[in-house]
Amino acid sequence: MFLGLFLLVLVIKEIIDFYLDIRNLKYALSHKEVPDIFKDIITDEDFKKSQSYLKDRVIFNLWSKAFDFIFTLLFIFILYPYIEKFVLSITSSFILQGLLFFGIFGLINLIISIPFDLYYNFVIENKYGFNTMTPKIFILDLIKSIILSIILGTPILSILLYIIKSDPNFWWKFALVIIVFEIIMVYIYPILIAPIFNKFTPLEDEDLRKKIVDLAKRVGFNIKQVFVMDASKRTRKQNAYFTGFGKSKRVVLYDTLLSYPQEEILAIFAHELGHYKKRHITISMLTSIIFYVFYIYITFIIFKFAPISKYFGVQKEFTLLTYAFIFVSSLFYFLTPLVNLLSRKMEYSADRFSAELIGTPYPLINTLKRLAKENLSNLYPDPLYRTWYYSHPTPSERIYYLLTLEREGKNENNNSSN
Numbered sequence: 001m002f003l004g005l006f007l008l009v010l011v012i013k014e015i016i017d018f019y020l021d022i023r024n025l026k027y028a029l030s031h032k033e034v035p036d037i038f039k040d041i042i043t044d045e046d047f048k049k050s051q052s053y054l055k056d057r058v059i060f061n062l063w064s065k066a067f068d069f070i071f072t073l074l075f076i077f078i079l080y081p082y083i084e085k086f087v088l089s090i091t092s093s094f095i096l097q098g099l100l101f102f103g104i105f106g107l108i109n110l111i112i113s114i115p116f117d118l119y120y121n122f123v124i125e126n127k128y129g130f131n132t133m134t135p136k137i138f139i140l141d142l143i144k145s146i147i148l149s150i151i152l153g154t155p156i157l158s159i160l161l162y163i164i165k166s167d168p169n170f171w172w173k174f175a176l177v178i179i180v181f182e183i184i185m186v187y188i189y190p191i192l193i194a195p196i197f198n199k200f201t202p203l204e205d206e207d208l209r210k211k212i213v214d215l216a217k218r219v220g221f222n223i224k225q226v227f228v229m230d231a232s233k234r235t236r237k238q239n240a241y242f243t244g245f246g247k248s249k250r251v252v253l254y255d256t257l258l259s260y261p262q263e264e265i266l267a268i269f270a271h272e273l274g275h276y277k278k279r280h281i282t283i284s285m286l287t288s289i290i291f292y293v294f295y296i297y298i299t300f301i302i303f304k305f306a307p308i309s310k311y312f313g314v315q316k317e318f319t320l321l322t323y324a325f326i327f328v329s330s331l332f333y334f335l336t337p338l339v340n341l342l343s344r345k346m347e348y349s350a351d352r353f354s355a356e357l358i359g360t361p362y363p364l365i366n367t368l369k370r371l372a373k374e375n376l377s378n379l380y381p382d383p384l385y386r387t388w389y390y391s392h393p394t395p396s397e398r399i400y401y402l403l404t405l406e407r408e409g410k411n412e413n414n415n416s417s418n
Helices: 002-029 044-090 094-127 135-166 171-197 206-217 262-277 280-305 308-312 317-358 362-374 383-389 395-417
Strands: 200-202 226-229 240-243 250-254
Touching (some): 002 044, 002 308, 002 317, 002 383, 044 308, 094 135, 094 317, 135 171, 135 317, 171 240, 171 280, 206 226, 206 262, 240 262, 262 280, 262 317, 262 362, 280 317, 308 317, 317 362, 317 383, 317 395, 362 395
Parallel strands (some): 226 250
Antiparallel strands (some): 200 226
16 A cells, blocks of 8 residues: 555656646747736847747756656666665675665766756757856866765764664654754855855945945844855856855855846845845744654654555665655645745745835836846746746736835825825
């Protein structure tokens, strides 16, 4: 019975995933005109290009997901049992067995993923003028990622393996270690890890820097430095973000964003500032902690009581736990809409904060239009796909929301003057 349920959940997840991708593409391609809200900036040629970009990405994703599913089944029925037997024949140390097991799995997974990464970056992204990454940067990123995974992964995985082996009721200790590790990563990522892949330099535009610092001070947020990241060595897409906590906290602008008018950059910054002032970062972290605890507990229950060994021919705790994680991750896929619903509400709140702090929504509206044009965004996402997968409202939804705020503000001013 468990085997049937295990496979049924995996298959249903994949069917829904495929269905939503195809549905989204059909819905987008069924529209032939630029939405009215974007007609002042997006041409018919831009619109056709964005639809072509969507089509290429969806087709790529369908093939990629199909291969992933095939390899998942291959791992489940053949490779995991084989790898387990192989590592057992090499060493009697449980921790070394576990490290080798996950190391071999990670290596195979990496080898499988490389052709897809190469095609996506150097074919699809190249075709639409986004990719600026050279083969050398791709290889260096790959090497750095492997080294970093070994340096960070080996000690944390060793601790988890020790906990699994030494405590039959390990789930809460397992969850505690994962949570502590995630919190530490939030602190060290901006100052130790991100600089491995990108160069961060102080913003040279003193006028813009001063405006950003002053804007933050208006809401009691002290910022000593604004950094520019050399994103252009990999992509032409634009972004800006806050990262870190405490002394590691910093504001980062993509260098690709610096061509924007100052008022639009400030509107983007004010949006990110809104996430901090509205405590969205704290809420997200607490939500993640609750999610991790619940996820790990359910995985532990499956690990403890499901007849995994009987159906798949594996025996070691780390292998049994891998099967349990696969099953539970497929179950939790169905919670995706709820997680994204919370995220979208936070984005609306941050948009409102930006409009109120700047004093007008139009710089952010102009930015959203510009980003939609330059990033070839899908202007007609399918409603169900959007509900399931979008962590942000669509550009259209955000713009209409901001315009509604503007109208409400004018009505309030008129009523107060009367």
